[in-house]
Amino acid sequence: METTVKPKKLARTSARATGGSLSSNGSGGARTVASRPTLNAFQLQAVSFFVHAFAALSLPRSIGEIYGLLFSTEEPLSLDDIIARLRISKGSASEGLRWLRSLGAVNPVYLPGVRKEHFTAETSLRKLATGYLRDRINPHLENGPERLHHLQDSIVEGAPESSFQKSRSNQVAGWYKFMGKVLPVVKALAGKF
């Protein structure tokens, strides 16, 4: 009957196989510009790995797939390469690439004489962490001071509960201070990897 607590994502149904229809190719990857729509064993593992890892951050599978493919491929790949290899739609690939690019998780590569834009994966943890914090965490922290003020302004001076409420407000203020302390440390540590 499973009486144990199961704090995962409150999920109940959940299920979306990592598989799909990614064909594997004995060995070959891309050559100069790549175009053959198969993944080698390493690429398959990498895609699976990053789909899982990105899911931990509640990011869509397509983004994990794209990053995993680029991470595991030495040659720069174009939008069409990605579409052909991962069998995802143009729309997903385009939006996914944009997201990764804005984060700094993917680098454009200029290939002389080649029209299509090509990309490789950024693997510097410092850059990845910085980009993620900048795009996904900071936006939530920025209006922090304002939100804290809202909280403080809603306290009725003199009311019996005001003392309790003030201590809670201070608690929140402390959390913001914590974020201010911990984020730089994380970035500094990330720089070493």
Place this chain on the structure above:
Amino acid sequence: METTVKPKKLARTSARATGGSLSSNGSGGARTVASRPTLNAFQLQAVSFFVHAFAALSLPRSIGEIYGLLFSTEEPLSLDDIIARLRISKGSASEGLRWLRSLGAVNPVYLPGVRKEHFTAETSLRKLATGYLRDRINPHLENGPERLHHLQDSIVEGAPESSFQKSRSNQVAGWYKFMGKVLPVVKALAGKF
């Protein structure tokens, strides 16, 4: 035309007002055990605050609401108190409370002579962070070594791309080391708030 990048959640439609139908009550909160279904200004702000904050972690709004209510209420509240005040279903309240409890974000309070289980919010950042890391992050890190091995095992020794693939594997190994370094530091810093 907004040509600027907008890496948020890839959301396009999105919209679910924070408001809802939480009635505000001039001043009064709960008395001893609470049961009047209104929120004071401070509680309203707190609920809004935590719904927003939890959303940053992709957690459902009901969980943010419950934690926000408990955080902003001095008296312990029961399941029915929460339902009445937040106007959410029994199911949501029950599952949300279970999730918060298993994380350690909510503490059961024993009130002599009272049947219903009552709860207060845990506000120690150390406990909150520890619980979150334990329940949401560690599970993803635990099978890390195994996943890393899969990656390494898929490398074909001697193949021209094996050198590249090995360097990528090492990259991943480094990331796991980073997590091993940074998590303890975060916990240690959290202890001070």
Place this chain on the structure above:
DNA sequence: AATTTTGTTCAAAATTTCTTGAACATTCTG
């Protein structure tokens, strides 16, 4: 033991998020 109180579970409904695919915009090539 029957009844009431309290809390959990889960199928169905509501909502949100993601993917697709085709239309559109833009840039390059001949």
Place this chain on the structure above:
DNA sequence: CAGAATGTTCAAGAAATTTTGAACAAAATT
């Protein structure tokens, strides 16, 4: 410039998650 190549956008469909509500289980009271 016309046509082709490349890439973006977004409405509609598909899929996943969250919420609801009622049935069920467990514990306490009479």
